[in-house]
Amino acid sequence: MIRKVFEIMLKDYDTVDAFCGIRRVQDIAEKNKTDCFPVTDNGKIIGVLTRSDLIKTHPNRIVLDAMSGSYKYIEADESVWEAKELLEGQGTDILLATQDDKIIGIVTKNAINVEISKHIDLLTGLYKSDYIIYNCLKFLEHGSEISIVFFDVNNFGYIDKEFGHTVGDNILKEIAQILKDNAPEGTYLCRYGGDEFALLTEVCAENCKALAQDILNKVKQHEFYGNIHIGISAGIAGGERRNPRKGNMYKTVTNLINLASLASTKAKKEKDNLVLGYSGIIDEIAI
């Protein structure tokens, strides 16, 4: 399941008063290793004091004359990916997590970076599966049609056994690079599992065939580590929602990915290594 803001937010956080002296806040920051402070005036949050403010401001100043950071609100039940996107927005230093219009915690850039780093595959530098699932849900929320192209390396177990795992790792890195280089703008890529990669697009499944075929060809033409011949297979599944206001689509999305994965397994037996597994309405995909 995708992690939520309330799971990573800081519940016990320091705030500083707008009229507090910077020297005192510097001492607090040093002691508590805090990098960002919500600033309050009469109990209300009015701004954010960042570590950069603490470094560049004269210690005699009051917080009100030093704070340059800004904040945004986020529902505590939102996903960490939503929080990441908000924090990547221009000039947002901190998120105030709310529940029933009450601030119940804060999310700093550090906290998000720590969390998101858990979702990055160290070998290939690609995101892991959560990233694709989140973006699928986001596309569906916006009423877009989505398609998953699932790539699977042919006979990867044999390559690992025959040439060793380090060679296998190098090959996976090269495949990841080919996918990165050839994934069109507006698509999302992840390493789904061992030798499996998934690409999310906002176009219908039939229109993904050409894109998938192009990537298969690029892999075929690539000269891999140790001149080992590598082939990959691709399965496609996609569709659109019929009921835009339907509840939790998480299970539906994972089912769609599963259909694409099954299609990629089937594609291994096909001559062109490509199978369109599912295309249609995805409100209730049952497998």
Next chain:
Amino acid sequence: MSKNVDSSKKAEITMRMSEFEMPPMQDVLIVGRRAPIGPEAARRMVDILSPEQYEIIKLDHSVIEAMVVRKALFNILPKEKLIELLLEEGGKVANESTIVKAQVNIVLQISKSIDL
């Protein structure tokens, strides 16, 4: 051989007294980006002593962060003109760690002719 050393300590006290300026700034404060007092603190300080009489003008300037200006000056001269003038002259003396106090005297010369 023993030595007797007489020692004594004295303190010399000098005093300087003058009337406290009210408020302690005159017409304009030019606040540097790294000055020990920020514009908000300066305005609030002066607001306690002379409520509602001063305004902060935040500036997009490499050295000067803001000016705290006596509002009455804007009745005589348009805000933009006065700020431009203060920036032009103040920018030459202020640096980012200073607070410069400026006294601004404006004399209007008016000449009118009327039909008799």
